[in-house]
Amino acid sequence: MVRTIAKDHDQKRDQILKSAAKVFADQGFDRASMSMLARECGISKANIYHYYDSKDALLFDILDTYLSELRDQICGIPLEGLAPEDKLRATISATLKAYQGADNEHRVQSTGIPALPEAQQEILRGYQRDMVGHMSGLIRAVAPEVFDSDKGKLYAATMSVFGMLNWFYMWNSKAGAKAREEYANLVTDLTLNGVRGL
Template sequence: MARPIAKDHDAKRVHILKTAARVFAQTGFARASMSQVARDCGVSKANIYHYYDSKDALLFDILDTYLLALRDRILLLPLGGMTPDAQLRAIVAETLHAYDGMDDEHKIQTEGLPLLPPAQQAILKGYQRDMVARFSDVIAANAPGVFAHDPQKLRATVMSVFGMLNWFYMWNNAADDAARAEYAELVTRLTLSGVAGL
């Protein structure tokens, strides 16, 4: 007979994911151990293995949970009826707010994603491509004459915008909602002013 799922299974899983993300970000994935994750979670090592059979499985679930939620938040943002500049302002602000509280998950992407099996990497990179495509559409709409026949310039612009957003946590990880909104507006204005000059 299969073991029944505990009522608090999902809450424990979320706790494990957040704690493991912090351990991996602070210690480095290669140096971190499941014993350390269990200790920081306040549970036994056996309990961790009840949820995840390996450190790699835990890493994938951290990144899959984080990137899927981020992708859905960006793709499901209602932009219909907005002007192109308002769309950009909305998607930049939404992304920056979605990053709030996710610094550890964000940090371990760079180290962790290449360590996963190709099939799992493909899933995660698919989420990233979806987000890049959404940003590309919005940015291109703000300067159609600039990007219509130059996809490389569009990609470089989109990745530059992501660069500004992605490194925000490194120098302002304690930012509140107002600070994030202010920085989102700065990124939007820089982008709109910049594409006009391309």
């Protein structure tokens, strides 16, 4: 007889993903075990296997869910009719706000992706490339005369923006919406004034 899917399957899955992300972030992928993950999730080891057949599958689902949703948030905000400067400001603000509440998932990216098979790594890095490409296009539009002749400079500027945003997440992860908006404006102002002086 085929086992039916419980009505709260998706809710339990989301709770497992959040709890498991904390374990992977705190313990690292190699040290985490399915027993440890089940304990953090508040379910039995047998029950966690009902959702995931391995910790590798669980890690991939955490990162696939997080990065695809993050990509959609950052790349999907409406920018029609805005000036280049305002498009950049809106996207930097949306990025910092999207990080809120996802500290563990964000931390797991750096150590978790290399632990996965190459094909899965490529999927996850594809989401990252989409976000970097989107931000890069917005930065280029602010000063095309600076960047069209030097793609390396554009890449460096783009990654510097993400570096500033990641700094805030690492050191001010509990900051509220107002503090995030203020810092997003600071990063935008630094970027706008900086790229025009290159």
